[in-house]
Amino acid sequence: MIVGKRSFRLGAIALALVVWLPHGAAGAAAPAPAPAVAAPAPTGIAAELRTLAISAAAVTTRGSRPYDERDWLARFYIARGYAPAWQDRGYKQASAALSLLQNAGVHGLAPAEYNVDGLARQLADPALRTSARFDAGLTQAMLHYLADLRVGRVKSEYHTSLPDPRLTRTDPVDQLRTALLSQRLDQAVAASEPRIPLYRRTMATLATYRKLAEQPFTALPPLPEGVKKLEPGASYAGVATLRARLVQLGDLSASAPAEPAKAGIYTDALADGVKRFQARHALNDDGVIGAGTLAALNVPLTRRVRQLELGLERLRWLPDFPDGRLIAVNLPSFRLWALELGPGEKNPLIEMRVIVGAAVKTPTPLFVGSMRYVEFNPYWNVPRSIEKGEIIPKLARDPGYLGKNEMELVPLAGGAPVSTVDAATLDGLRAGQYRVRQRPGPRNALGAVKFAMPNTDNIYLHSTSAQSLFKRGRRDLSHGCIRVENPTGLAKFVFGDQPQMTPAVIETLMKPAPMKTVSLKKPIPVVLFYSTAVTDREGLALFPEDVYKRDPALEKMLKVRSDAIAQLR
Structure with missing residues (x-):
């Protein structure tokens, strides 16, 4: 059934609905409108659509979604005079909409949450596809789909107020109305996707891992456990399975040398593949198989698919960023990307390792801010x-x-x-x-440079003299701030639009000297986000450990939403 979730909004929508109400429905004391002013009462499917819109708008409690959509049907259909939206010849628009909803899985979304099967059955039935229920149901499904792509399915940690400001700037009702007029529903979907390049790369990785998870050789047996420290040259009963798994995941070429005649030897060639696997999973990439590497190798591909779906959800939480430079840090991956958004973008321009806050005591918070100045030789x-x-x-x-x-x-x-x-x-x-x-000086914990982005948590990016720590796989080692591996490269990036800040000047400023503060010509957005599945600039899938244990909480929120939607049908 069609159920909305917000008390009816006062103003133009409420006035328009009152005009359409039958005599007496707006209150016994209200005088009947003059015949010259009153609009004719809708009949047939229009009257039914009006009733459904009024019912949706009148619900007193908001649902489980991170947005309030209770007036959406009213706003959509009032502008049409309650004319149905999906009754074109051949139902081409309805078929196009259903195709988009059925394809929601490419974004890591669940088609079932948009009642795709139910709507498809109604579209196939000549008696049902002309009903108000089908028309309003498909409208509501498309509106939810556009909003879910735009802001995510559950409340993000960046936008806590309602309505989400991103839906204020990009109204799904207006988007759908415009797309129907132009007969380009696909453009409305594309416009709702996050703009950050990581999103599209992660979508591509999700498609790859879904195919891997469907293939017969996915059912490889688990690698034998009990390994404490397996080094090249040692014997191992799981060598054949290990090689098959590394080839399957793309960490070892299928044409790589096979095991020597003496079976069961962990070779140097296999160790090279393991190193690549370890690097992608934020493990020490030394080619030595221990408990951590073995556990990561035994994670089912279906779990990797789910991690990628969660990763896409988290990327949908990110705010809109304007064209121009952007710095993004994925905390569990211990990686920083420096990006350039806009036409002709080639991203990322820089990628580097970082050190983040320790999981046990001082985890780095999720954060969106602006870098405004840089301190060389800081206190x-x-x-x-x-x-x-x-x-x-x-x-x-x-x-x-x-x-x-x-x-x-x-x-x-x-x-x-x-x-x-x-x-x-x-x-x-x-x-x-x-x-x-x-x-300031060689012993200073911040190193030679501090990248400041004023915030209440006093979090910033900085260099460090302890460069050896970047060789570790797991790098949650700080008190909360972000230590960057290549501070000189990052400084060159942030001052890229200031000609006087040449590479030579930057390198001079980073040498021991009194502190000097240099303001950025234009603030650069900085986002610290969290995803246990993301794709790097080479297209490699990264699956770091859930060091801050955030995945279970997100899974729980998504299940609450899914269960709530199922109860409405």
Whole structure:
């Protein structure tokens, strides 16, 4: 049945509905409108569509979707005088709409949530396809589909208010109305997709993994477990299965040398394939098979398909970004992409490894902001949480800790920084009368450069002197900020529209010197997102571990929505 989810909106829509109501339905005390003003009451299918629209708009509670669509049918059909939308000759528009809905799976969406089978049965039945129920049902399904593509199926962590501002700027009702007039429903669908290039690449990967999951050799037996440290040259009972799986996933060429005559040997050729697999799964890419690598190799392809579907949902949460430069960081992949959105884009321009907040204590939050300036040879203003949890205990044990680490105390009431600590100064630090900062230099935790994007969480991107940490597979090691592998390359990217900031100037500014702040000519959007399945610039599927354990929560939200929709039918 057709059920909406929002109290009827006052204004033009409400007035229009009142005009169409029969005498007395708007209240006994209301005088009948003058004959010259009153619109003729709709009859037949138009009257039925009006009734369905009124019923949808009058529902008092909002449903499980992240948008409020209760007035959509009313707004759509009022503009048409309640004329049906899908009764063209040969039902070509209805057939095109159903084809698009049936293909929703390419976006990781579920066709069943749009009642595709039910609508297809109605379209095939001459008696049902001319009904108001079919017409309104197909309209509602298409509106939901466009909105789901636009903002996702569940409330995102970036847009918490209703209505979602993206639906204010791109109204699915207007989109569908325009698409019907132009007979290009496919254009409305394409316009609703996220603009970030990662989305299309992840769609392509989903199609690939769906095909892999359907093929007979998907049913390879699990690799034998109990392996603690399998190195090249060692014997392993699962060698044949390992080779087949690496070939299946594209990490090993089918023409790669097979095992030597002596069967069961883990060869160097297999190890090379394992290294590629490990790199894609945020594991130490050393070719040594341990428990983590073995567990990742044994993940069913159906699970990888589901991860890609969840990844597409998360990409639909992202806000609209204008044409121009964009910096995107996927936290579980420990990767940063620098992109250029707009005509003629070639993306990404830069890709690099990053270090993010530790999962146990200081996970990096999801975030959308703007990079506005860069500090070369920055001070590190130590967060209060680190002062309390780390600095103060160390100072209590070693009063010389500040000097050994190029740190100083800055009086909050003003005055010169303090580099020596006595009992009174330590008590003042405990009481919040000082803040700790680390001076620029080789020991500075931020390294040579800090990319600032003002926000309440005090999260930013910065370099680091601990370059060896980027060789690790799992890199959730920071206190919450993002450490970047190639700070010079990122600096060249963000200053790409400032001719005076030449590569030579940037490299000079990154050498030890007093701190210097340089503003960006134009702020650059920065998004920190989370996806356990995404595709890199080479088209390789990345399946990092769910380090922050966010996938189960998203699965639960999607199930609640799916169950709620099923109960309405």
